[in-house]
Amino acid sequence: MNAVSDEDKIEAAHLAKEAARAYPTEAEKQYPLPPSVIDVSRYTDERLFEREMEQIFYKTWFPACPSIDLKNPRDYVVFDQLRQSVIISRLDDGSVSAWHNVCQHRGTRLVMESGNCKPGRFSCPWHGFQYDLTGKVRLVPLKDSFDPKRLENLRAPAVRVKEWGGFVWICFSDEGPDLKTYLGTIGEELDFFGLDKFETKYRFRLELDANWKMVVDAFNETWHVPWTHTKTLSKLVLWRDARLRITTPHSWMTIPLEGFTDKLGDVDHRLKHICHYLAFPNTIFSCFPTHLQTWNIWPVSVDKTIFTAWGVVGPKPEGLTDEQWTKQNDRDWKHFCAISAEDAEVLNSWKSVSHSLGTRQYMFNTAESRLTAFHAEVARRIRL
Numbered sequence: 001m002n003a004v005s006d007e008d009k010i011e012a013a014h015l016a017k018e019a020a021r022a023y024p025t026e027a028e029k030q031y032p033l034p035p036s037v038i039d040v041s042r043y044t045d046e047r048l049f050e051r052e053m054e055q056i057f058y059k060t061w062f063p064a065c066p067s068i069d070l071k072n073p074r075d076y077v078v079f080d081q082l083r084q085s086v087i088i089s090r091l092d093d094g095s096v097s098a099w100h101n102v103c104q105h106r107g108t109r110l111v112m113e114s115g116n117c118k119p120g121r122f123s124c125p126w127h128g129f130q131y132d133l134t135g136k137v138r139l140v141p142l143k144d145s146f147d148p149k150r151l152e153n154l155r156a157p158a159v160r161v162k163e164w165g166g167f168v169w170i171c172f173s174d175e176g177p178d179l180k181t182y183l184g185t186i187g188e189e190l191d192f193f194g195l196d197k198f199e200t201k202y203r204f205r206l207e208l209d210a211n212w213k214m215v216v217d218a219f220n221e222t223w224h225v226p227w228t229h230t231k232t233l234s235k236l237v238l239w240r241d242a243r244l245r246i247t248t249p250h251s252w253m254t255i256p257l258e259g260f261t262d263k264l265g266d267v268d269h270r271l272k273h274i275c276h277y278l279a280f281p282n283t284i285f286s287c288f289p290t291h292l293q294t295w296n297i298w299p300v301s302v303d304k305t306i307f308t309a310w311g312v313v314g315p316k317p318e319g320l321t322d323e324q325w326t327k328q329n330d331r332d333w334k335h336f337c338a339i340s341a342e343d344a345e346v347l348n349s350w351k352s353v354s355h356s357l358g359t360r361q362y363m364f365n366t367a368e369s370r371l372t373a374f375h376a377e378v379a380r381r382i383r384l
């Protein structure tokens with residue numbers, strides 16, 4: 001039998017106190033949507049997965065890299081997700097350009113990895129077509145041997161790009177709203193934090209054996225906290241007091257912190273809660289007043305997903321030394337990684353039962369209203 005430590009006893013007491021609170025709490029009364037069910041095939045059907053790629057991921061905005069990755073003129077990042085490869089480059093005038101990393105001659109990958117392009121020209125490793133930092137073809141060897149019409153204004157197709165909030169965002173479609181219009185309330189909420197003054201200091205990547213929507217689901221409700229994150233998170237957040245908001249296609253919630261939120265009284269919600277935003281379909285911002293974690297969920301196949309996360313740190317608060325600030329940030333990032341690893345363990349176990357004959361439908365309760373709204377949005381976009 002395992003020994004029970006004092007820490008275990010404190011956690012158990014906290015859990016018991018939270019779970020014993022009468023249902024519903026004031027926060028639980030405001031859950032926006034009724035319970036719903038979803039067919040398991042929504043997570044396992046390969047044809048639906050293809051429609052999600054086409055109708056959702058190739059039509060919406062997401063951050064491709066932190067701005068800090070393009071610090072100097074001619075720095076470039078190669079973004080490789082969603083079966084696409086995109087070059088994002090910092091031009092000499094400070095603006096950014098994004099374009100498909102594929103040669104217009106015979107489709108070779110132009111650039112293998114991120115770096116700085118001092119000469120301002122990328123050369124195809126196959127027959128030497130040269131591209132400038134904006135993706136325009138500037139030199140074609142044996143030019144006269146081509147049909148001249150095919151070479152007129154030739155370029156690697158541009159990708160819509162916008163730098164905002166300390167990130168470079170891209171969208172594979174030229175149709176639809178600009179980034180800030182697309183983000184709507186989520187963008188206005190994030191404006192409060194002054195993210196342009198924040199800097200990405202930490203990052204990590206996980207490969208998960210789960211459908212991408214299963215991963216999104218995992219991060220948009222709080223009531224798995226006491227069971228999945230017993231030691232890491234459950235005594236820090238008041239998981240039964242989360243307030244949920246649906247701002248289609250996005251959603252968000254505010255989560256009070258034990259022993260902190262109540263003490264601050266009547267101040268802006270962003271100063272006293274964890275503010276947790278989902279920018280549909282795959283970007284999450286988990287914000288504290290001084291720092292945040294941003295993560296993205298990238299579908300690879302119907303049962304494989306990549307999770308990438310950035311730890312973003314604000315200006316050093318008054319009264320802290322550099323050393324104290326770094327120590328605090330290191331600790332927060334380590335904590336976030338530990339929590340994500342706990343989610344990953346549960347998520348990775350899903351694949352082995354994803355075709356189980358034992359359940360053909362999953363249920364969402366009212367605490368999972370954000371998930372109900374998310375799946376309704378997915379269904380609407382792929383015209384289910």
Ligand code: FES
Nearest residue numbers: 103105106124127
């Ligand atoms: S494939 Fe790039 S120059 Fe031929």
Ligand SMILES: [Fe+2]
Nearest residue numbers: 218228229343
């Ligand atoms: Fe979690």
